Amino acid sequence: MRPAPEDVRTVVCAGTGVIGGGWVAYFLARGYDVVAWDPAAGAEERLRHLVDAAWPALTELGLADGADRARLAYEPDLAAACGRADFVQESAPEDLDLKRRLLADIDAVTPEGVVVSSSTSGYGMTDMQTLCTNPGRTVVGHPFNPPYLIPLVEVVGGEQTDADVVSWTADFFRLAGKSVITMDREVPGFIANRLQEALWREALHMVAAGEATVEQIDLSITDGPGLRWPVHGPMLTFHLAGGQGGMAHMLDHFGPSLLSPWTRLVAAELTPELRDAVVDGCDREAAGRSIDDLVAERDRGVIAVLRALGRA
Amino acid sequence: MRPAPEDVRTVVCAGTGVIGGGWVAYFLARGYDVVAWDPAAGAEERLRHLVDAAWPALTELGLADGADRARLAYEPDLAAACGRADFVQESAPEDLDLKRRLLADIDAVTPEGVVVSSSTSGYGMTDMQTLCTNPGRTVVGHPFNPPYLIPLVEVVGGEQTDADVVSWTADFFRLAGKSVITMDREVPGFIANRLQEALWREALHMVAAGEATVEQIDLSITDGPGLRWPVHGPMLTFHLAGGQGGMAHMLDHFGPSLLSPWTRLVAAELTPELRDAVVDGCDREAAGRSIDDLVAERDRGVIAVLRALGRA
Numbered sequence: 152m153r154p155a156p157e158d159v160r161t162v163v164c165a166g167t168g169v170i171g172g173g174w175v176a177y178f179l180a181r182g183y184d185v186v187a188w189d190p191a192a193g194a195e196e197r198l199r200h201l202v203d204a205a206w207p208a209l210t211e212l213g214l215a216d217g218a219d220r221a222r223l224a225y226e227p228d229l230a231a232a233c234g235r236a237d238f239v240q241e242s243a244p245e246d247l248d249l250k251r252r253l254l255a256d257i258d259a260v261t262p263e264g265v266v267v268s269s270s271t272s273g274y275g276m277t278d279m280q281t282l283c284t285n286p287g288r289t290v291v292g293h294p295f296n297p298p299y300l301i302p303l304v305e306v307v308g309g310e311q312t313d314a315d316v317v318s319w320t321a322d323f324f325r326l327a328g329k330s331v332i333t334m335d336r337e338v339p340g341f342i343a344n345r346l347q348e349a350l351w352r353e354a355l356h357m358v359a360a361g362e363a364t365v366e367q368i369d370l371s372i373t374d375g376p377g378l379r380w381p382v383h384g385p386m387l388t389f390h391l392a393g394g395q396g397g398m399a400h401m402l403d404h405f406g407p408s409l410l411s412p413w414t415r416l417v418a419a420e421l422t423p424e425l426r427d428a429v430v431d432g433c434d435r436e437a438a439g440r441s442i443d444d445l446v447a448e449r450d451r452g453v454i455a456v457l458r459a460l461g462r463a
Numbered sequence: 464m465r466p467a468p469e470d471v472r473t474v475v476c477a478g479t480g481v482i483g484g485g486w487v488a489y490f491l492a493r494g495y496d497v498v499a500w501d502p503a504a505g506a507e508e509r510l511r512h513l514v515d516a517a518w519p520a521l522t523e524l525g526l527a528d529g530a531d532r533a534r535l536a537y538e539p540d541l542a543a544a545c546g547r548a549d550f551v552q553e554s555a556p557e558d559l560d561l562k563r564r565l566l567a568d569i570d571a572v573t574p575e576g577v578v579v580s581s582s583t584s585g586y587g588m589t590d591m592q593t594l595c596t597n598p599g600r601t602v603v604g605h606p607f608n609p610p611y612l613i614p615l616v617e618v619v620g621g622e623q624t625d626a627d628v629v630s631w632t633a634d635f636f637r638l639a640g641k642s643v644i645t646m647d648r649e650v651p652g653f654i655a656n657r658l659q660e661a662l663w664r665e666a667l668h669m670v671a672a673g674e675a676t677v678e679q680i681d682l683s684i685t686d687g688p689g690l691r692w693p694v695h696g697p698m699l700t701f702h703l704a705g706g707q708g709g710m711a712h713m714l715d716h717f718g719p720s721l722l723s724p725w726t727r728l729v730a731a732e733l734t735p736e737l738r739d740a741v742v743d744g745c746d747r748e749a750a751g752r753s754i755d756d757l758v759a760e761r762d763r764g765v766i767a768v769l770r771a772l773g774r775a
Contacts, residue, residue, distance in 0.1 A: 168706060169703075169704065169705075169706045197706075204755065204758060204759070205762070208762040208763070208766055211766060212766060212769075212775055245717065273723055273725050295687045295688060295691075296691075296703065296704055297758075297761075297762070297765075300690075300762060300765045300766065300769075301686070301687060301688075301690055301691070301765065302686045302687075302690075302769075302774070303682070303683060303686040303687035305683070330682065330686040332679050332682055332683060334675070334679075336673075336674065338669070338674045338675075339723060339724045339725055340723065340724075340725030340726065341683075342669070342674075342675045342679055342680060342683040343683035343684065343687040343688055344725055345665055345669065345725050345726050346662045346665055346666060346680065346683065346684065346688075346726075347662070347687075347688045347697065348665075348725040348726040348728075349661040349662050349664070349665035349726040349727070349728045350658045350659070350661050350662045350697055351697055351701070352661070352721075352726060352728045352729075352730055352731060353657055353658055353660075353661035353728065354658060354697055354698065355721075355730070355731035355733075355737065355741070356731045357650070357654070357657065358731075358737060358740050358741055358744070359731050359732070359734070359736075359737045359740070361648075362648065362650045362654075363646070363650075363654045364744055365698045365740070365741055365743075365744020365745055365747070365748060366744060366747060366748045367644050367646075367654055368654060368658065368696065368697065368698055369695065369696025369697065369698050369699055369748060370615075370642065370644055370696065371615060371617070371644060371653075371654040371655035371658065371696075372655065372658065372692050372693075372696040372697055373692065373693055373694070373695065373696045374613070374614045374615040374642040375607045375613060375614075375615035375655040375659075376607060376613075376655055376658075376659045377689070377692035377693040377696065378612075378613055378614075378693050379607075379608075379613070380684050380685065380689035380692060380693075381684075381685055381689040381690050381692075381693060381768055381772060382685070382772065383681065383685065384680065384681025384682065384683075384684045384685045384689065385659065385662055385663055385666060385680065385681065385684055386666065386677045386680055386681045387681055389663070391481075391608065392481065392608055393481075394480060394481045394509075405557065409664075409667075411585055411651060411652065412651045412652070413585050413651055413652030413656055413657050413660040414652065414657050414658075414660040414661040414664060414728070415661070415728060415729070416660075416661045416664045416665065416726070416727060416728040417664075417727070418664055418667070419664060419667035419668045419670075419671045420671070421667075422671070424671075425667065425670060425671045428670050428671070428677070429667070429670055429677055431677075432670070432676055432677020432678060433677055435677070435678060436677060436678045436681060443516060446516060446609075447516070449609075450517070450520040450609070450612060451520070452771075452772055453609075453612045453613065454520055454523060454524060454612065455771035455772060456693055456768050456771055456772070457524075457612075457614075458771065459764075459767035459768055459770065459771035460693060460694065460764055460767060460768070462614070463524055
């Protein structure tokens with residue numbers, strides 16, 4: 152039986168590398184019992200090292216009532232681990248065949264109805280749930296490193312995933328303190344990984360071509376656009392690049408420079424439909440805040456980030 | 464005569480839109496006399512609005528001795544403006560012909576040897592300095608919006624730029640409080656704009672294809688990778704994605720997923736040379752900090768950013 156999201160007590164983390172171990176630390180800090188499983192040699196020791204390293208940060212952010220590292224149980228037997236699950240988070244290596252088989256194995260030993268979520272960085276659940284007897288309960292819950300600090304989780308089902316499993320998973324992660332994006336279609340890399348992958352690939356091309364060094368690339372972000380992105384994101388940031396005219400002015404005025412050779416990625420065609428979708432999206436997101444309001448908000452945010460990092 | 468960087472007293476800002484106006488506010492706050500020129504109707508009123516809007520932020524960050532908005536002079540005549548310059552920052556609209564002509568006009572009326580820097584978002588100075596009588600003193604000094612808060616300035620000369628003008632400009636911007644990247648070759652979009660343009664284009668493709676909304680794109684960054692980038696930049700961030708093995712493990716282990724269809728940008732070929740360049744660059748940047756050190760540093764940074772933005 153699937154518990155209500157608020158009745159989840161025991162989370163099983165299958166796979167405890169950097170991502171899975173980060174999930175373990177996070178769920179412990181949120182007051183869950185966590186059962187960890189990982190077949191790799193030395194995995195338990197590495198996991199406890201990771202949890203101990205994360206704990207001061209989690210303590211500083213505030214632990215949930217009853218949160219305790221002693222509530223971590225390491226279980227070498229998958230069936231014994233999953234048998235106790237109210238929720239399973241799979242974080243195995245990024246290998247499609249391995250994930251297909253592991254999800255089927257987890258499905259076979261997890262109580263009926265309990266949701267099985269995968270941390271996959273980019274596979275669609277449609278491709279991963281193929282060997283499961285109960286694919287309806289499998290879903291992607293994609294976190295960001297480190298899962299114990301970065302709020303975002305992208306939730307998306309596969310073709311055989313039950314719709315109520317997607318909404319249950321989003322509800323559960325929100326109750327657990329996460330910021331959730333529910334996607335209504337599968338896209339390789341989901342949203343954030345597609346965006347950061349585009350940046351990463353352009354960076355690798357620049358290093359390969361001798362156009363920039365690793366250090367210049369990092370400095371260009373930490374002291375440049377990286378200071379704006381945590382405040383408003385890339386779209387609303389550009390909403391402020393067009394002065395009082397906002398994104399509409401920005402696209403109408405700078406549209407042609409979309410075609411400049413500023414990256415190796417070919418530009419999207421700026422059709423009237425795309426132009427309107429972006430302008431309308433910014434207006435919805437601004438939700439009544441004027442350009443002046445947003446500029447003041449951005450400025451406060453950037454100053455706060457600079458100060459927080461000791462760079463003001 | 465070109466003053467020493469530390470002897471610059473009067474900065475001329477030619478073009479006072481969002482970027483040029485931001486430069487005006489910044490130089491005023493750093494205690495310079497600023498002479499502003501912009502031929503657009505209503506430009507002076509918009510500039511004073513922008514400077515007034517920025518001033519609380521600049522005051523909060525700390526004004527230089529003697530900094531005063533009254534030290535802004537608006538001058539409708541280009542020759543009268545540039546005649547007073549110890550340094551000129553040009554921030555005209557992004558139109559190559561316009562910039563070519565304006566830089567030549569500025570060059571004709573600016574005292575001998577005084578450096579003329581352009582805020583261009585992506586043109587090379589080689590293409591912009593063609594009409595100048597003294598192209599040797601023209602250089603790109605590319606800021607980020609808003610120039611009064613974002614530290615980064617990318618400095619790069621054109622084929623005819625004197626080498627000592629590039630180093631003078633880097634020195635001047637550093638003295639004025641900026642974080643400077645000096646590039647040794649011209650690349651369209653320089654470094655940071657190439658990186659953010661790749662992300663922006665992928666985002667536009669996703670909106671056009673109905674894969675994500677504007678709001679989802681912004682949330683995916685503000686609550687996801689955008690929280691890590693101001694701390695370590697994209698390269699050192701991935702140095703921590705490979706566990707104790709760092710970037711070397713990351714590339715050797717996840718190299719194949721470079722080929723995943725996670726963005727429309729074709730991947731760079733991961734040659735042994737590129738692999739080593741990235742690994743060596745991360746090692747240089749880490750400068751002796753272990754993975755554990757960097758993880759702790761990242762965690763402190765992300766927590767500080769979350770707290771600073773009221774999201775902890």
